[in-house]
Amino acid sequence: MGLTGPVLVVGTGLLGTSIALAARRAGLDVLLSDVSPEHLRTASGLGAGRPVADGDAPQLVVVATPPDHLGVAIAEALTRYDAVVTDVGSVKSAPLREVSERVGAEALERYVGSHPMAGSERSGPLAASAALFEARPWAVTPHPSSDPGAVELVSALASACGATVVTLPPEEHDRAVARTSHLPHLLAVLVAGRLADAPAAHLSLSGQGVRDVTRVAGSDPALWQQIVASNAPAVLELLSEVRAELDAMITAVSGGSREGLGVLLDRGVAGTQAIPGKHGGPVRATAPVFVSLPDHPGELARLFADAGVIGVNIEDVRIDHDPGRDTGLVELVVAEDSALHLAASLEDRGWVVHG
Amino acid sequence: MGLTGPVLVVGTGLLGTSIALAARRAGLDVLLSDVSPEHLRTASGLGAGRPVADGDAPQLVVVATPPDHLGVAIAEALTRYDAVVTDVGSVKSAPLREVSERVGAEALERYVGSHPMAGSERSGPLAASAALFEARPWAVTPHPSSDPGAVELVSALASACGATVVTLPPEEHDRAVARTSHLPHLLAVLVAGRLADAPAAHLSLSGQGVRDVTRVAGSDPALWQQIVASNAPAVLELLSEVRAELDAMITAVSGGSREGLGVLLDRGVAGTQAIPGKHGGPVRATAPVFVSLPDHPGELARLFADAGVIGVNIEDVRIDHDPGRDTGLVELVVAEDSALHLAASLEDRGWVVHG
Incomplete structure (x- = not known):
């Protein structure tokens, strides 16, 4: 089953509008819907597609609403349309659980979660770009009863957007993003928090390092509240590992143990080297x-x-x-x-x- | 007292050689010394200056040795030469304490610490660049008995290297860099440490965020052991603040308290906004x-x-x-x-x- 469209994008924020623009660029017919008439108007105005109308029959629905509304919006799409449905939320187990409580077995087969690893500190349709996903990873997360054809269709959308498909189960995905996205975000928040009431003379010594470490902490707090809440178990496991290592760090620094600190610093270097190169290949010097x-x-x-x-x-x-x-x-x-x-x-x- | 040279650079690693190259670019005569004959040869070969010889009388000595050797090397320079002496170490109180135990009152007047806020994940003279300090802050940290002429001379060197001079007392400097450099580094190390033994499928979802947060954790662990050890009191104060906030974060996430997490996330956003723009000005949209x-x-x-x-x-x-x-x-x-x-x-x- 090839991706022929139309593609319906539900939620025309940064991600939804970017996907719509990329799908249009790939020659697909794109339908749009949003609870905000303003966002919908803006996205249409940018050439992302036309507002969905009664009688439209999308081949693929992409739910790009805020995390809290994903379960309901996915179930609604599965019920209303005889289409494959995916979402682009940052967490995959929690919405899957909600969806399976709300729809029957047949509808559930048509659902395959996904998560493009791309974003921006900016938000809304005006910040969207068809190029947002170019050469980025895009996780596709089938559940045991997902229809193979549905998995193929969602993967085809990711490829059409220029992304590199990474297929893994929902729970595995959630553990992965807890480590590569949610934990880095939360620790960046703690570093940035120490700057909030720092004297101006202290801040004037800020170099590139602190800017890089804290950049992500500038993202929308309301969105991150939802992301962290919906991935709480995996996030908590890592936070308590970090708490134990932080205690070890405090003990090493206060006891003057260079070896103790050295072990932690060496592990940090190993971690930076474990991250694959920009496009999945080895890091080039x-x-x-x-x-x-x-x-x-x-x-x-x-x-x-x-x-x-x-x-x-x-x-x-x-x-x-x-x-x-x-x-x-x-x-x-x-x-x-x-x-x-x-x-x-x-x-x-x-x-x-x-x- | 204008900066006329010669400038003697002791230690021809990344920072020392970069300063030597920048001073040469500014038309100054530059002398070099290093315990490693190979580094010295490389730096001279790059055009950073000539090896110092008996009878040379530098106007200004820049000590750019590893942190552990700063106190001894500064005291030695003050004793051997009738020159103003500065260093470029990342911490300022500990070397000052060591120096004041090793030299008399007259010699101490000729010492003014300094710290250019520039560096690289790479090290050694081959990674050096005359442009390393362009438009970066350069802290100059006089102590109560520093000679005003000496302060001027060190500031003139920073300006000649293209840097922006920020003058503040040594203890204040150390508190500032604990917040804007050492804490970000240590928390980046904790985030990177969680990646060291992560499954490859997890790491394949790494986006730009985790790369930015962890980049500094790739720096030389031996150097950072020394930096953190020599600024232990200021670093420990911040680490225990972070530990308290981390506990609050764990409590909020495990208790499902979005308000508790929201307070921390908001504070993080405020912190990112407190960092001044690239060149000290306001951040431009x-x-x-x-x-x-x-x-x-x-x-x-x-x-x-x-x-x-x-x-x-x-x-x-x-x-x-x-x-x-x-x-x-x-x-x-x-x-x-x-x-x-x-x-x-x-x-x-x-x-x-x-x-």
Whole structure:
């Protein structure tokens, strides 16, 4: 059973609208619904699809409502339409339990949960993008009685959105995101909490490290309340592991035990190395090349044109503007073994290269 | 007393060599020393300066040794040279205490601690860059008997390296970095530690959030053992605050108290908003514009050339390569009120813009 549409997206927030835009880009007919007429109007206006009407018969329904409403909304979709239904909630066991209490066995077969690992600190349809899922993991979480054709259809949607499908059972998914998403979020919140009433002089020493650690803590608290509540068992298991390690850390630091602290620090390094590369592959060694340039866009174009002629593939770029200066600093991230070649070749072409 | 050099850098690791390169760029004569002849040779070979010789009379000595050796190395420099001496260690009270036990009152006046808020997960002279300090804060931490001329000289070095000087007392500095650097580091270590023995299927769901939260935990554990040990009192105070909040978090999640969790999440949001903007100014609202392009460097140059003609200033750039595809995705970060204009103008010029 191929994905031919129409696809109905229920809930036109950041995720729902992004999926709708990506599905439209893939040539599918997209229907939209939302309890907020404003969100619905905005999403339609962005070209994400048209409001669903009586008589529409979607092939696939994507429920993208807030976590608290998932169970009810999924059951409603299964009852109203003879369609495959998925949702994009961050937690999978709790909604599945609710759905199985609300619908019969036949309808339950048409339900397959899923969870795209993409998001933003921003929310609402205006922050949506068809490119949000490009090269990101998208978990598809069949339950024992899910119809194989339904699983295929949901996987096809993820692929059509440019994502990489990862299939795993709902409970396994919830343990995985507790570890890779919910725990990092909650500890980032604790770090950020220590900054809330810090003196300005202390905060003026903030470097890139604390910005990176705390960034996710800026996300919508109402949404995260729901996510954490619906995955409480898996989250609590990890929080109590962390509590034991925090106690060990406090004991080591207060007792001056460098070995005790060393064990924890080494384990942290091992953890950072366990995370797979950006696209699931191994982590590639990269090195930065810093280049000064006058802070206007023409120079940036000239720099990239020169890098193109030199033939080194640029993996990432960071730009450091300082409003108080008239030169900017560009960091070109390239494969480690190309860095010296790029730096020397750019210098030959008259660029001021640092390092 | 102006900074005229020579500047002697003791310890040619990442920080020492970067300072030497920046001082050379500023036209200063730079002398180098290191217990490792190999590091010294590498740093000299990079153009960071020449090895110090008998009879050299530096105006300013910068001690950039590992934290454990700071006290001894600073005292030695104060005794051997009639020069102003600073260090670039991450903690300021402990070395000051050691130095004041080892040298007389006259020599102590010539010592002013400092701490550039810049670094890297990489280490050693080959990772050094003259641009490392550009637009970063650089703490200068005079003690009560520091000579004002010495304070000026150290501040002049920080400015010559392109950094923004933040002056504060040593104890205040240590409390500040415990909050903005050491605590974030230690909690990132606890999050990363949970990943060390996680199943591969769990890790395959890792998104940008967990990567950002844990990045700093990949830094050299031996260095961090020393940093944390030398700032133990300030670090312990914060760790026990976090322990109390973690207990509150566990109670809230296990008791199903959304209000209790909400208070903590709200405080986290407030903390992320308290961090000043990249260059000390207020945080500016930005928005991303996603553009597809064939994954070769010439297209990137063409994109920047077009953005230049459109006249929108690009604040940051992210490139998302997928080795399995022949198109790349570029995220241009611009001021929020320019995003729609940029997106529309790029589309007019034939670019595929998402969102």
